[in-house]
Structures are given as structure tokens and as C-alpha cells.
Amino acid sequence: MAENPSQTAELNLPGPPEKADDFREVYVNHIRLSMTPADLVIYFGHITETKTGSAIIKEDVGTRLSPQTMKLLVGNLAQAMAVWESQFGVIPVTTKSPQEVLAAFKEAGQQKG
Numbered sequence: 001m002a003e004n005p006s007q008t009a010e011l012n013l014p015g016p017p018e019k020a021d022d023f024r025e026v027y028v029n030h031i032r033l034s035m036t037p038a039d040l041v042i043y044f045g046h047i048t049e050t051k052t053g054s055a056i057i058k059e060d061v062g063t064r065l066s067p068q069t070m071k072l073l074v075g076n077l078a079q080a081m082a083v084w085e086s087q088f089g090v091i092p093v094t095t096k097s098p099q100e101v102l103a104a105f106k107e108a109g110q111q112k113g
Helices: 067-088 098-112
Strands: 030-035 040-049 055-065
Touching: 030 055, 040 098, 055 067, 055 098
Parallel strands: none
Antiparallel strands: 030 040, 040 055
16 A cells, blocks of 8 residues: 655654744745756745846745655645645636736736825
8 A cells, every 4th residue: 555645654752843043934936946866956936026127036045855855745735735725715826927927916006006
């Protein structure tokens, strides 16, 4: 019988995880992936506007994963998304470029004012 990739072995830990001294949370609305046979790197970033009004992507952090951890992450994310969408509704996904997204936000802001 195949093991569910979202399940992990129970570890005998003394309590919940502790945050590292340099832990930080970042807002992400852009991801980029890089793969090798040994690992996957997920780059997390955000789309922002330059002084000239063009859109750029600033990458804040990269996270390197083993293939096994990647598979666990995919299973956990799929399970979490299914629960979230069953409670709050289906999330639409855009295939627009950062420039198109920025232009849409600008247009929406102008229509409000």
C-alpha cells in the first residue's frame, strides 16, 4: 500500500517548533522554481512598482528542498487547499504577467477615485 505523501513519521519531540532568532515572514505573490536531480529551490518574491511605474519582481528568499520534502510539501499544500476551498470557495488563478497585474491594480484604483 502506498504511503500518503502528506503524512510524516511521528517524532518524539519535547514540544512545538521554536522560531529561529532570524525568523521572518514575508508577503509572497510570485514564485519561481529551480530544479536539479538533487533538489528543488523555491524562490519567493513580490511584484512591486518602480519609480518609473513599471513592474518588477523582488525575490525575498529562496528555500532549498530535497525531492522527498518537495513531495511532502506538495501533498500537504494540496490537502490544505482542498480544505480551504471547501470552506471559502474556489480560488481563481491568473496567468497574467506582473506588468498586466500592476496595470489592472492601477486601473482599479483610478476607477475608485
